Amino acid sequence: MENKTENNKMTDEERLELAAKLDKELDEFINSLPKKKYEDGWPEDRWEEEMEKHPFFMTKTPEPGAELHPLYEGLQKLKYDPEENEPEDLATSYKEDGNFNFKYKNYRLAILSYTEGIKAKCGNPDIEATLYNNRSAAHYFLGDYRSSLKDCEFALKMKPTHEKALSRAAQCCYECKKFDLAVEYCDKVLDIQKTHKSIIDLRRKCIQSLKLKERNDRKKNQEEKKKMSEEETFFEEILRCGVTIEGGLGGLSLEKLEPCFPQLAAHRVHFDENKHLVWPVVFLYPEYKIMDYIQEFNETQTFEEQLLQVFECSPEWDREKKYSPDSLNIYFENPKKKLGTVKLCDTLGMVLALKDYVVKGGTPSFILLVRNSPAENRFLENY
The missing domain is CATH 1.25.40.10 (Tetratricopeptide repeat domain)
Known part of the structure; x- marks a missing residue:
């Protein structure tokens, strides 16, 4: 008996039919799997942000202290x-x-x-x-x-x-x-x-x-x-x-004679055209706790001349009209905390030359009170 081996070769039609059958069975298998929402991916509202953190997609180096992607940290x-x-x-x-x-x-x-x-x-x-x-x-x-x-x-x-x-x-x-x-x-x-x-x-x-x-x-x-x-x-x-400056003249400069009051800042002591000293001066009124700033008081001027200018018009605060040059006493405080007196006929230069007068902060100052007034009496009790 002669044995024959048959070649079971598939035709193209049979091959296509088999492929279609396998695709159909695969689809049926996938569709039969339980449906489950994929939750491990990037959220839709932040996918660009998450993508930027991934070392394979980032376009710039992370800022110092920023949270690093684990893969970036590992690399x-x-x-x-x-x-x-x-x-x-x-x-x-x-x-x-x-x-x-x-x-x-x-x-x-x-x-x-x-x-x-x-x-x-x-x-x-x-x-x-x-x-x-x-x-x-x-x-x-x-x-x-x-x-x-x-x-x-x-x-x-x-x-x-x-x-x-x-x-x-x-x-x-x-x-x-x-x-x-x-x-x-x-x-x-x-x-x-x-x-x-x-x-x-x-x-x-x-x-x-x-x-x-x-x-x-x-x-x-x-x-x-x-x-x-x-x-x-x-x-x-x-x-x-004969002027005495606080601290003495040793190592003194013009800057140290700058007035300490902002209203007088541009009026430091200086010479006029006749080589006379011109000072910034402060008049204090303890009764009302206010002061006048005299920008230029020439050393040759008397206090009467200067006060006539100050009280040419009665100030608003002097409602009783009692402040005038001839009704005032003028004082200054010396280094020993005692009062010195000034006459109306005295010039500024004469007063500054007194041994017990000391110029402080580049600005001479004087206290003005109505003569024999209650305010003057209260003030003098402190001395």
Whole structure:
């Protein structure tokens, strides 16, 4: 008997029929599964926010202190874990992060990254010099020229011929008005590259600024000498007039004679055209607890002359019309807390020359009370 093997090959029609049957059975199986709402995905109202947190989709570096996606945190740990990375690798990673933030003008974040890279202490002078130089650039763009210069100096300790560090150090010195030092840094750059146009221009500006500074310094010194001479002359005249200034004249300057009352601030004691002293003066009225501010009281004027001007029109507070020059007593308090008296015919210069009168705060002051009034009697009881 002869055995025959038959080849049961499927036709294309049979194959399509079988595929359709399997698809139908799969659909029936899926539809038969219990329906359950998918709750592990991103919520519809916050999917963009959640997507931005995912390290595969985020478009910017997380802010310091922001909550990190677990995957991002893991990648970060893998990248920055000192136990998993050599110091040089860590320094390089932080440098790259700093460069990324610097590129997008996130200078403060760049400084943080460069600082971490410096802390890694990788021992490679090229990398460490670059970290200091790059951090210097970030400080510079933030306008912190002193910190920028300091980082330049650190970079130059590791690489004395670092051209970018030398150039920026020159720029920082210029901004900090250290023109002499700026010229030195410019010269070091030009030793490396003689045709460096921006440094040549900067050096020229520094030289011009130095000359201007020297001229201004000379002018300032001349003005100070002139001022000192004028002050010496002024105080010699005060001594000649016998005026006693609180604290004495030792180390005294005109600034210390500035009136302490805002109403008299622009009326410091001065000379008139006849070389007479003109003082700001305060008249005190204890009865009403008010005062008058006399901006200019010439030392040659009498108190009567000045009071005639003050009471030319009766003040609003004097409703009884009892204040007038001939009805007043004038007092001053001496350093021993005792009262001195002033006559209407006395000039201001005569009173200020009295041994027991002391000018305080650059402003002579006097107490005015109606003669024999109850207010005067109450006042005198305190003395």
